[in-house]
Amino acid sequence: MARGSLRVYLGAAPGVGKTYDMLGEGRRRADRGADVVIGFVEDYGRPLTRRMAEGLDTVPRRRITHRGAAFAEMDLDAVLARRPQVALIDELAHTNVPGSRNPKRWQDIEELLQAGIDVISTLNIQHLESLNDVVAHITGVRQRETVPDEVVRHADQIELVDMSAEALRQRMRHGNIYPPEKIDDALRHFFTTGNLSALREIALLWAADRVEEAVLRYRSEHGIEQPWPTRERVLVALSGGPEGDTLIRRGERLAARAAGGDLLAVHVARADGLATAPPERLDRQRALTESLGGTCHTVTSDDPAAAVLDFAQRVNATQIVIGASRRGRLGLLFNRGVGERIIEGSAEDIDVYVVTHEAAAHGRFRRRRSSRGPDTARRDGA
Incomplete structure (x- = not known):
């Protein structure tokens, strides 16, 4: 059985449009006749994201009780049983609730890939393991949910969802990211111009390294000795x-x-x-x-x-x-x-x-x- 392919929409911060773009790609594939399902999507109440998900088949979430509280997680077994061609699964770095088969969502996705199912997922740059300390120094916030860089680097496709710091702050002011009661606090802390600009630069450079890595691998596989200058x-x-x-x-x-x-x-x-x-x-x-x-x-x-x-x-x-x-x-x-x-x-x-x-x-x-x-x-x- 051929392994499924992994496509990751990578962004510098919440709200740049990763989930929206993932759903858009799912709709395009469905329109071309592919069997596409939503394995897990978190729209955070954003109307545009919610509308983009309409019409796509959704696998119901699994309810898990932990310490007296109920949680909704992706139902990995149900997605495997459904066997779609493409599964849309948000938040690659997510930590599953205790009691799930795998501790991390990226491990769930690995099972789907091994089953021959193509997966499209999303990730913010601050959730990469190697950047955890750097991001903490920049933003003052340490991310508890991380994914090994190796998992992302082995993705078949990585698409950077880019947006300037001021455009993202404007989107925040318009209420397109967080509910009204959280906007002012977010703009004063994590969503400062300096933080967003630094995270955006890190995302651009990390993505550029991925391009360089792909070029080096292609040259090696095809016995090409002369350099291909993708950058100085x-x-x-x-x-x-x-x-x-x-x-x-x-x-x-x-x-x-x-x-x-x-x-x-x-x-x-x-x-x-x-x-x-x-x-x-x-x-x-x-x-x-x-x-x-x-x-x-x-x-x-x-x-x-x-x-x-x-x-x-x-x-x-x-x-x-x-x-x-x-x-x-x-x-x-x-x-x-x-x-x-x-x-x-x-x-x-x-x-x-x-x-x-x-x-x-x-x-x-x-x-x-x-x-x-x-x-x-x-x-x-x-």
């Missing part, structure tokens, strides 16, 4: 020499010029385990890279140039930053000739920047083998 990704090659701090800062400025650009640093360690650079210096450069929002990596090889090029291809790098000696010759990494070999071996879609150590602090560097423009001298801010 700057790779700094570190020898462990004193020039590394300058190269890292130069790489960060290059990445910052492109919205959402990534900074990575790589050091090539010898295969025999012998140190090629003082460990304390590499530790400092790793800390500097991470403080600038980048990631630091170590690969093992006796061929530094080939190792840097291979790593650049694997991470889909668009730019490589290397160092030149004070005399201007390309001999900075481990021995003379490594820089030249990186330039000669770089793919057509990778720009190689050669930074002179003394001059780099003043913004001078040279770009070699760029396929996106002529080889020209550049200054910081150009």
Whole structure:
């Protein structure tokens, strides 16, 4: 039996329209002849959402009593018995009431997928497990219901439901999200412009990473070696020499010029385990890279140039930053000739920047083998 597909509507905050869009997709599939049912939808009394659900077959909820109180949960067994082609199931991160077969709704959905049923669900970015601490710092509210990132990343489709902070606040003022008695409090606390803008940026960047992940997987599966630049990704090659701090800062400025650009640093360690650079210096450069929002990596090889090029291809790098000696010759990494070999071996879609150590602090560097423009001298801010 073929596994069902999972589609997730991802939003930055409640009220952006995830459930509405999920129901809209369900209606479109039903109009095309698919057997679509509502497994669980929470409309929170929103009239537009409620009207969008009208006409779709709904599986009745299961009533569960816990500590003397009655709760309504998705009836997993009833949905499985109904065997629709598509099930619409809201709130992927929801925690089921004790007494349910699975602790979490995403586990219920996994059973439906294994049964060959396609599932369409919804999720707010703050419910991703990896972002729990970040969101708590931004909003002052720690989300108790989370879903492992791996579950969402394995979705067949993720659609970002986007809305500006002010548009969402306006929707709140109009009573389209919460009932009137909760509006003022929500606008003063969770739904501030700063909170919503930060959550929106996090959602956009997380979704962009998912696109990058899909590109890398496709390239690997199809044996494609040349990079496909979905966004700028700057790779700094570190020898462990004193020039590394300058190269890292130069790489960060290059990445910052492109919205959402990534900074990575790589050091090539010898295969025999012998140190090629003082460990304390590499530790400092790793800390500097991470403080600038980048990631630091170590690969093992006796061929530094080939190792840097291979790593650049694997991470889909668009730019490589290397160092030149004070005399201007390309001999900075481990021995003379490594820089030249990186330039000669770089793919057509990778720009190689050669930074002179003394001059780099003043913004001078040279770009070699760029396929996106002529080889020209550049200054910081150009």
